[in-house]
Amino acid sequence: MTSTVTVFVKLYATLTKYAGVIIMEEPMQVDVPEGSTLSDLYTRLRIPDDEVKTAFVNSAMQPPEYELRDGDHVGIFPPVGGGAC
Amino acid sequence: MNKILRVDMTAQTVTEEAVGGQYAGLGGRGLTSKIVNAEVPPLCHPLGRENKLVMAPGLLSGTAAPCSGRLSVGGKSPLTGGIKEANAGGTAAQRLGRLGIAAIVVEGEPPKGTLWKLVVTKSGAELLPASEVKGANNYKLVEKLTKTYGDKVSYISIGSAGERLMSAASVAVTDLENRPTRHAGRGGLGAVMGSKGLKAIVLDDKGAAAVPVSDQEAFKQAVKKFSMALKEHAVTGKGLPTYGTNILTNIINEAGGFPTRNFSEGKFEDAAKVSGEMQREIILKRGGVATHPCSRGCVIQCSRIYMDKNKKYLTKGPEYETVWANGPNCGINDLDVIARLDRLYDDIGLDTIEMGATLAVLMESGYIAFGDGAGAIKIIREEVGKATPLGRVLGNGCAVTGQVFGVKRVPVVKRQALPAYDPRAIKGIGVTFATSPMGADHTAGYSITANILNVGGTVSPLKTEGQMELSRNLQIATAAIDSTGLCLFVAFAVLDIPEAFEAIYEMINAQYGLNLGPNDVTALGKTVLKAELEFNAQAGFTAKEDRLPMFFETEKLPPHNTVFDVSHEELDATLRF
Numbered sequence: 013m014t015s016t017v018t019v020f021v022k023l024y025a026t027l028t029k030y031a032g033v034i035i036m037e038e039p040m041q042v043d044v045p046e047g048s049t050l051s052d053l054y055t056r057l058r059i060p061d062d063e064v065k066t067a068f069v070n071s072a073m074q075p076p077e078y079e080l081r082d083g084d085h086v087g088i089f090p091p092v093g094g095g096a097c
Numbered sequence: 098m099n100k101i102l103r104v105d106m107t108a109q110t111v112t113e114e115a116v117g118g119q120y121a122g123l124g125g126r127g128l129t130s131k132i133v134n135a136e137v138p139p140l141c142h143p144l145g146r147e148n149k150l151v152m153a154p155g156l157l158s159g160t161a162a163p164c165s166g167r168l169s170v171g172g173k174s175p176l177t178g179g180i181k182e183a184n185a186g187g188t189a190a191q192r193l194g195r196l197g198i199a200a201i202v203v204e205g206e207p208p209k210g211t212l213w214k215l216v217v218t219k220s221g222a223e224l225l226p227a228s229e230v231k232g233a234n235n236y237k238l239v240e241k242l243t244k245t246y247g248d249k250v251s252y253i254s255i256g257s258a259g260e261r262l263m264s265a266a267s268v269a270v271t272d273l274e275n276r277p278t279r280h281a282g283r284g285g286l287g288a289v290m291g292s293k294g295l296k297a298i299v300l301d302d303k304g305a306a307a308v309p310v311s312d313q314e315a316f317k318q319a320v321k322k323f324s325m326a327l328k329e330h331a332v333t334g335k336g337l338p339t340y341g342t343n344i345l346t347n348i349i350n351e352a353g354g355f356p357t358r359n360f361s362e363g364k365f366e367d368a369a370k371v372s373g374e375m376q377r378e379i380i381l382k383r384g385g386v387a388t389h390p391c392s393r394g395c396v397i398q399c400s401r402i403y404m405d406k407n408k409k410y411l412t413k414g415p416e417y418e419t420v421w422a423n424g425p426n427c428g429i430n431d432l433d434v435i436a437r438l439d440r441l442y443d444d445i446g447l448d449t450i451e452m453g454a455t456l457a458v459l460m461e462s463g464y465i466a467f468g469d470g471a472g473a474i475k476i477i478r479e480e481v482g483k484a485t486p487l488g489r490v491l492g493n494g495c496a497v498t499g500q501v502f503g504v505k506r507v508p509v510v511k512r513q514a515l516p517a518y519d520p521r522a523i524k525g526i527g528v529t530f531a532t533s534p535m536g537a538d539h540t541a542g543y544s545i546t547a548n549i550l551n552v553g554g555t556v557s558p559l560k561t562e563g564q565m566e567l568s569r570n571l572q573i574a575t576a577a578i579d580s581t582g583l584c585l586f587v588a589f590a591v592l593d594i595p596e597a598f599e600a601i602y603e604m605i606n607a608q609y610g611l612n613l614g615p616n617d618v619t620a621l622g623k624t625v626l627k628a629e630l631e632f633n634a635q636a637g638f639t640a641k642e643d644r645l646p647m648f649f650e651t652e653k654l655p656p657h658n659t660v661f662d663v664s665h666e667e668l669d670a671t672l673r674f
Contacts, residue, residue, distance in 0.1 A: 024347045025340060025374060034378060037369040065331070066551055071353035071364070071656050072559070073549075087351035091331035093550050093589045094342030094373070094399065094417050 016043045017082040021053070026090045030059045044080060051076035053086065065091040098124070098154070098199040098308075102222055104215055106293045107146065107205030111215070111222045116199045122609075124156035126182040127580035127625045128200050129171025133180055134628040136202075139635035143175035143285075144262055144292040146206035152193075152253065152268075152298075153201075155582015159194015159308040160316070162604050163324050164584040166190045166392030168253075168270055173636070174284035176264040176451070176494055177511040177536040180632040182579065183286055186391035186400075187270030187279030189251040190582055192300040194308055207294035212260075214297045216246070219305040227296040232257055234444040234482075235269045235277035238297060246299050248275040253298040256446025259287030261484045263492030265451040266291065269443065272391050272400070278413040279391055282448035283538060284513060285494075311610035319603035323587075326597035327396050330590035332552065337399040337586060338388045342417040343373035345517075345545075346425075352549050352558065353656045354522030355421070358428045358467050359457035360508045360515070363522050363654045367430035371420050376401075376432055383408045397586055403436050412440035415449075418539070421517035422453020427460055428467030434474065441477045447492065452477065454495040454514030462502035506648050511536030511638070520645055520661045521654040523548050523558040527661045528568035532643045532671040534629035540585055542572035546592060553592030559659060565667040572672065576629075577622035581605065623674060630672060640669050 020039035023031050031040060044053060050067050054060075054076070067074055068087040080086070101120070103112045116123075123131055129151040141147035150172045157165040168190035174181035193201075196219060207213060214227040230238050234256040242252055251271055258266040266287030269277040310316045328334045336344055349355045350368040357365040369375060380387045383404035391400040391413075401414030415423075415435050423429065423438045442449045456473050459465060465472040480488035490501050495514040499507030508515040513536030520527025525544025533541035544567050548558035556563040578585060581601060590597040602613045633642075649661040 022351075024351075025336065025344060028374070035369065035372070035374045066348065066549070068351040071351065073352070073557070087347070089348050089351070090336065091550075091552075092336045092340075092344045092348055093332035093546070093552060093586075094337055094340075094345045 015046045017046055017048070017080055018043050019053070019080050019084045019086055021057070021086045021088065024087065024089050025092055027059060027063065027088055030057050039085065048080050049076060050074060050078045050080065050086070053080065059088070063090050065089055098194060098197055100197055101199055102201045102217070104201060104203045104224065105205050106203060106207040106213070106295065109207070109213065109224045111224060123580065124158070124199065125153055125167065125169040125580040125582050126171070126184065126576060127621060128153040129169045129182050130180060130625050130628045132200065132202060133171050133173065134632040137173050139632050140637070141173060143173045143178070143289060148173045148289055148292070150203040150286065150289045150293055151200055153199060154190035154193040155580060156605055157608065158190040158582035160310065160608060161320055161394060162583070163320065163327060163394055163396045164587050165394060165582040167579070167582050167584055168193070168281065169579060170268050170281040170286050172286055172289045174286070175288045176285040177513050179511055179536065179636055179638055180534055180629045181284035181286060182535065183281035183283040184579060185268070185270045185279045185281040186584065187251065187272050188392055189253050189270045189300055191393050192251045192302040195302040195305045196300065201298065203290070203293045203295055212294050212296050214299060215295060216299045216301070218301045219303070230296055232260065235446055236444050239271060239275065239277050242297060242299060243275060246301065249303065251300040252277065253300070255287045255290045255296060256444055257482065257484065258446045258492055259291035260296070261489070261492070262288040262291050263447070263489065264288055264497070265448045265455070265492050265494045267446050267448050269446055272413065273393065276413070278443050280443065280448070282450065284535065287446050310608050312607040316604060316607035319600045319607055322596050323600035323604065324396055326590045326594045326600065327587060330594060332589040333397045333586060337397050340373035340377055341399050341401050341414050343376050343415070343420050345417045346372040346420060347374070348549060349518060352522060354519045354549070354558065355425060356517065356519045357425050359426060359461045359506055360519060361506070363519050364656055365425035368425065370430045371424045371432050371435065376414060379432060380404070380414060395584070397584065399586065406433065411436050412443060415439040418517050419449035419453065422450050423456065423473070426453055426457045427473060429470045429473065431470050434470035437474055438477060441474070441482065445482050447481070450516050451494045451514045452491070454508060455491050455498045458495050458499045458504050458507055459491065459502060461506060462504050464502065507646060509537060510645060511642050513537050518545060519654055520649055521659050522657050524561060524661060524663055525556055525558065525564040525567045527645060527649070528564045528663055528668065528671055529572065531645050531668050532568065533572060534626065534633050540575065542568045542575055543585070543588065544568050544571060546571070546589070552589050559657060561663045564663055565671050569671050569674065572626060573619055573622035575622070576625035577618045580621060580625060626672060643668050
């Protein structure tokens with residue numbers, strides 16, 4: 013029997029459409045099989061790989077091959093940039 | 098652009114001179130910094146007759162080059178005591194370009210108590226008394242001047258903060274809707290303008306000829322190439338137009354580098370409430386404009402128009418830095434409060450970053466509580482706006498306020514407040530904050546690109562390796578871009594798309610009949626920085642000014658629990674080239 017891990021996911025900017033919302037104020041809880049990577053999570057959420065630019069897990073930037081752990085907080089971004097006074 | 102206007106406030110005369118000698122071929126920041134370094138005694142009082150206020154459009158301003166509407170404003174800063182260049186969008190740079198003016202240099206000191214306006218048309222320029230607008234803030238000022246000069250001109254102006262010589266005073270520039278929403282904010286150049294008794298500049302380019310372009314066809318091709326790159330890149334073509342600069346709130350917060358409650362934490366619990374995504378929804382719901390240019394010929398269009406709850410115009414969409422400084426940095430989670438503060442700052446003529454950082458320091462002192470939005474608005478309107486003794490303290494910025502209120506955590510470098518990135522969690526930007534001749538300034542070398550956004554490569558934000566080189570290269574490139582009149586946001590495309598970089602020097606070559614290559618761009622950036630560093634050294638700056646406040650090296654920042662640990666040796670080597 014495969015066990016699962018539970019992660020908490022927030023999608024940002026143009027990616028929120030894959031959660032069916034305009035703005036995600038609270039993270040959504042997602043159960044994935046143990047051993048799943050960030051890349052697997054994108055597939056599970058039906059986010060095309062080329063739309064993801066950056067992902068943070070518990071505030072640290074992580075590559076698509078990062079293996080998810082129970083309780084991870086994940087933030088997923090498309091290409092963004094800005095900042096001005 | 099072939100002439101410099103010299104405005105002598107002592108004699109109230111305006112003279113024209115040809116651009117030549119050491120100023121030939123320069124524009125924007127390159128020209129303001131060269132003039133300040135050559136003509137202003139580094140040890141002078143920034144508000145004295147020896148200082149000069151220099152305004153210069155970029156090399157490409159006034160042409161069809163996309164996003165070429167930045168106006169550089171320079172002088173010796175009353176805030177930092179060093180050289181300063183602050184730039185703004187809006188409509189002024191394009192008009193100066195069309196008028197053939199490479200720079201306006203305001204010099205001397207007017208008779209005490211007098212106030213002036215400079216009116217520039219294609220047939221010349223004259224100084225006129227402006228006592229009728231004494232004490233007016235920017236919105237009322239523009240409204241009054243518009244009755245005389247119309248809305249087909251540009252206004253560069255100061256509000257009451259500039260007249261009162263506050264070190265956080267900005268220089269305002271009108272936007273395409275003839276509103277004073279675009280500011281050269283940093284370093285108190287509005288106070289320098291106030292010290293010259295210059296309330297406003299009116300730029301009327303009616304009847305001016307098109308900017309001469311040496312090779313029209315080559316220019317057209319380069320413009321096309323540049324536009325395509327800006328539209329193709331995901332940040333300049335999609336992210337910024339859709340969400341504006343405030344799209345950064347969520348990602349900087351996720352990265353744990355979002356300074357919260359006066360740099361005491363790296364994540365804000367209510368970031369979503371002040372995010373670019375939320376701002377877009379509010380703007381659209383209230384009938385505002387969510388994708389909008391701040392100057393003619395902008396293809397990025399990150400500006401927006403923000404309505405109040407009654408769907409009436411309140412202000413331009415507050416930018417990311419403004420949102421951060423006056424929101425999370427003050428424990429405030431309400432975009433309407435931030436927008437009202439933004440309107441007050443634009444009106445009174447104040448730097449939104451400096452003032453937000455100042456409010457946070459005031460909150461840390463306990464004078465008002467973190468999160469007290471109504472209190473913050475009241476203090477800016479009633480104290481700073483009316484120049485009470487408390488208002489004068491605050492209007493002179495974060496360092497002064499920290500000193501007066503006995504606060505130990507005062508986030509400044511060279512007495513200028515840090516912008517919206519905590520250098521303990523994003524170390525590359527810390528190198529820029531520490532070493533830029535401008536004082537803490539994110540735009541001087543925007544390491545957020547490689548540290549967080551994965552633009553122009555990737556350098557881990559939490560490690561010390563590679564940060565010095567990243568900051569150095571960006572500071573050099575930025576000094577060059579700031580000389581062209583191009584908005585710095587073109588850099589997102591330039592860093593990733595080789596054709597965008599090529600297009601910049603191809604546009605300049607086609608306009609001026611030159612044959613510049615990539616190495617010339619780097620050389621230009623270095624020349625500009627060297628002039629700035631030379632001025633600062635002669636003004637008394639040493640390596641100890643190139644340091645972050647010590648609390649960044651000793652207080653750990655949650656959630657990463659890291660400190661800023663790029664070595665002092667590396668900081669000292671950053672701009673040694």
